Amino acid sequence: MKIVTDPQELQRQCLVWRNAERTVGLVPTMGFLHAGHTALMDRMRPECDRMVVTLFVNPTQFGENEDLSNYPHDFEGDCAKAEAHGADLLFAPAPDAMYAPDHATWVEVPELGRHLCGASRPIHFRGVCTVVTKLFNLTRAHKAVFGQKDWQQLAILRRMARDLNMPVEIIGHPIVRESDGLALSSRNAYLTETERAAAPAIRRGLLNLRETVRAGQRNAGAARAALKEEYASTLPMGEVDYIEIVDPADIVPMEDISGPVLAAVAIRLGKARLIDNILIEV
Ligand code: PAF
Secondary structure, eight states: OEEEOOHHHHHHHHHHHHHTTOOEEEEEEOSSOOHHHHHHHHHHGGGOSEEEEEEOOOGGGSOTTSSTTTOOOOHHHHHHHHHHTTOSEEEOOOHHHHSOTTOOOOOOOGGGGSSTHHHHSTTHHHHHHHHHHHHHHHHOOSEEEEEGGGHHHHHHHHHHHHHTTOOOEEEEEOOOBOTTSOBOOGGGGGOOHHHHHHTTHHHHHHHHHHHHHHTTOOBHHHHHHHHHHHHHHHOTTEEEEEEEEEOTTTOOBOSBOOSOEEEEEEEEETTEEEEEEEEEOO
């Protein structure tokens, strides 16, 4: 596996592959790789001839009071995992290699970023769209894979690629969970023992919400209120950032549950802000 830090070198290498008619697959990550990331690599590996994994804690998607400076990292461990899961190239640039001091160009999909994480992290998706566009331009990847844990991110990136005619196929991969149901996240590393023991209640609450919808609940407000009440007793140390029921493609809140909906939550548990979601077919 080749390790590259220079964006131009990445671009040159991917062009060489494309000119030799090799298909390029992209797995963008912020590092501190866990089984959720390696599942993305395993999903991409048979889909392409050459697989590029990126490790970049993208500063432009973090707000002022967020965890950019403390974001966990393990470069050696990440290299070993990427190689073991078949990466041909690992791209790990420094921030100033990706952003010129006078960087002035942004990519945004504001319509899909007004709710869920976009509401409490106003610049987040602009940073995500911009860095992913840069990675698409550097690799000219034929395919790229993103996890469904960040459902809103996936919906935004799909819309961006469609609207801007980006020649890349975007693949969504199901959430990978611990055996007790907690969605894997690099931020789980921030949890204390007590918080970690309580955290599976996030998923259980979403499953219960799905049951109430399956049993006939069609009022999104009532379903959200019931989940809020449940979290107040199962996660008393948690602080709900949002509990929303939205259209899965447009990410706008729905009042009546009359078709497929996405129930999505973000909960602060100590130093961690954890997100999870469930798609509910009606
Ligand atoms: O999902 C992530 O880890 C990041 O948002 C991404 C897509 C790698 C962009 O920095």
